[in-house]
């Protein structure tokens with residue numbers, strides 16, 4: 364029945380939402396930020412440990428829909444070992460990918476989010492953890508939300 | 515499969531709704547989001563078209579032919595609305611943008627005049643944001659406090675054993691929902707209003723989910739205000755009704771100022787018209803009441819007691835089948851439920867349920883349904899909801915159940 368929707372719920376996404384990776388707090392983290400979409404209830408907290416300019420470890424906790432959880436899980440895998448600048452560049456690529464289906468540059472496994480743009484209501488779910496990443500890197504205290512703005 | 519009341523030709527009624535005859539993602543549309551808004555029959559669409567093609571003019575101002583016609587149609591809708599809820603007079607019918615504006619009007623106009631520090635506004639834990647936020651706003655302005663009749667749990671029924679203790683002498687107004695949009699609870703408003711009234715407490719009933727689904731008699735309910743929305747009862751968006759008891763309306767200050775609501779205006783002082791015009795400043799939505807008139811005629815030609823029976827049958831049927839599934843949490847009362855079911859699948863977020871159901875052609879709602887405090891109280895972020903109307907069929911419920919089972923498989927695999 365759901366053949367057409369595999370472009371949204373790719374196997375990798377289903378796998379990461381059922382078994383999220385790095386799904387824990389980092390008590391010794393360098394920075395953290397909360398992503399919260401009150402309308403749909405997606406609520407996650409992202410933790411980063413930095414050594415100098417490099418993200419050494421990443422983790423998250425929280426609850427939300429399959430897309431938001433899988434996105435956060437894949438994010439934590441993706442940004443480990445990246446510099447701040449590289450992580451910010453990845454944010455830009457992912458944002459382009461989930462809003463247009465295309466992106467310039469390599470996004471690795473995150474390419475599974477290429478179908479999200481066809482489901483406008485779900486773009487905010489896919490991009491929430493990435494906004495939390497930017498919030499954490501900037502040391503932002505207030506929760507970030509992707510519900511009211513253009514992603 | 516269940517059989518519906520055969521004294522009504524439900525299948526023929528369905529053909530009055532052009533929008534229902536379409537495919538979504540290659541599947542026949544199953545529209546189960548009626549608690550958010552209902553679809554419109556041909557007669558309502560035609561009434562709007564007729565008005566704009568033949569009669570459009572401003573009301574109460576011109577003395578030319580078109581203005582006469584539009585004023586007559588506008589006021590005929592007011593009379594019709596009075597009959598729809600058995601108000602004593604059309605002067606008790608105020609046109610609003612919807613339930614939300616009706617409640618805001620009472621909170622702002624009645625509240626500012628009647629609330630003082632220490633007073634209590636009594637609500638219930640079931641309320642829609644539109645029956646929470648306006649009261650919190652006026653409470654902040656006047657120093658009054660907001661208190662709540664508690665909900666018992668997942669069944670979404672009110673704990674009325676607490677009512678007498680909560681109806682203290684500080685309570686000035688009790689405002690409560692007739693039918694809960696997120697749980698399907700039908701509150702015993704007649705009994706509750708009687709108990710409040712015997713203590714001199716003013717009462718408001720939020721009829722957003724009830725007015726188009728069951729016969730409503732505001733005099734029998736015994737409330738002082740009753741608010742509903744046109745778009746949920748087959749009428750257009752942007753129009754609603756606030757009914758208020760004449761004596762209370764006469765004593766209330768205006769809500770907004772402007773044209774239409776005045777008797778005479780000077781640079782320093784203005785005299786206001788009596789109700790209902792006192793509360794309708796500016797050029798109103800004119801096509802709205804005209805479309806709503808057609809909608810009320812349409813519903814009453816079927817009979818709201820039959821609509822109620824039909825909605826309840828569909829909801830009971832859906833509730834039984836869903837309740838028999840594994841890994842599902844059901845919300846709302848087990849008996850005497852209104853025409854909706856609210857549920858959560860284990861480990862599947864409501865938004866994933868809605869996205870997948872949509873692929874199966876089934877339009878559901880997932881979220882907090884504008885009842886965030888209730889969701890928090892029940893320890894959830896959201897639920898998925900299917901809400902029914904008379905044009906829905908048992909066969910559509912079967913499609914819905916099949917889709918839900920497929921969703922469970924999809925996420926279990």
Ligand SMILES: Cc1ncc(COP(=O)(O)O)c(C=O)c1O
Nearest residue numbers: 612613614642644695720722743
């Ligand atoms: C119980 C209840 N009250 C109030 C409202 C608000 O109605 P409207 O948005 O039409 O003003 C709704 C509609 O969602 C509702 O279900």
